[in-house]
Amino acid sequence: xxxxxxxxxxxxxxxxxxxxxxxxxxxxxxxxSYQEQVRLLTVQVNTGIASPLVLNQAQAQLQxxxxxxxxxxxxxxxxxxxxxxxxxxxxxxxxxxxxxxxESAPPAVPAGVAGGCAPTTARxx
Numbered sequence: 001x002x003x004x005x006x007x008x009x010x011x012x013x014x015x016x017x018x019x020x021x022x023x024x025x026x027x028x029x030x031x032x033s034y035q036e037q038v039r040l041l042t043v044q045v046n047t048g049i050a051s052p053l054v055l056n057q058a059q060a061q062l063q064x065x066x067x068x069x070x071x072x073x074x075x076x077x078x079x080x081x082x083x084x085x086x087x088x089x090x091x092x093x094x095x096x097x098x099x100x101x102x103e104s105a106p107p108a109v110p111a112g113v114a115g116g117c118a119p120t121t122a123r124x125x
Contacts, residue, residue, distance in 0.1 A: 006086060013083040014096070020076040022100035027069045034062040 038058050044050035084094030 010083065010086050013079050013086065017076060017079050017083065017096055018100060020072055020079065021098045024069065024072050024076070024098065025100045027065060027072060030065050031062065031069060034058065034065055038062055 041050055041055040041058050045052050045055045080094065080096055081091040083096065084091040087094065
């Protein structure tokens with residue numbers, strides 16, 4: 001039963017990582033688009049075609065999206081560390097390459113990990 005709980009947690013963390021990879025990919029494309037928008041608006045403001053207010057709004061939108069990108073990256077790191085712990089590996093040496101929602105198998109749970117969990121730890125999950 002404990003083994004099943006650990007395997008369930010591994011699957012949840014793994015697919016959350018893949019979801020975060022997809023979000024990160026979307027945000028990267030969005031940042032690129034917003035950067036181009038800011039560049040074009042800067043030209044328009046410099047030539048007097050557009051209002052500086054519009055440029056400021058576009059810059060704020062870009063900064064907000066970049067902040068979201070950083071938040072997703074930080075959250076992904078946390079998820080990856082939790083997955084490393086569940087797989088019985090040291091967090092700094094454990095990595096899951098970004099791969100947005102592609103078909104691949106989640107990491108295997110080592111045989112001794114599920115048996116070595118204390119019952120109180122399993123109950124808390």
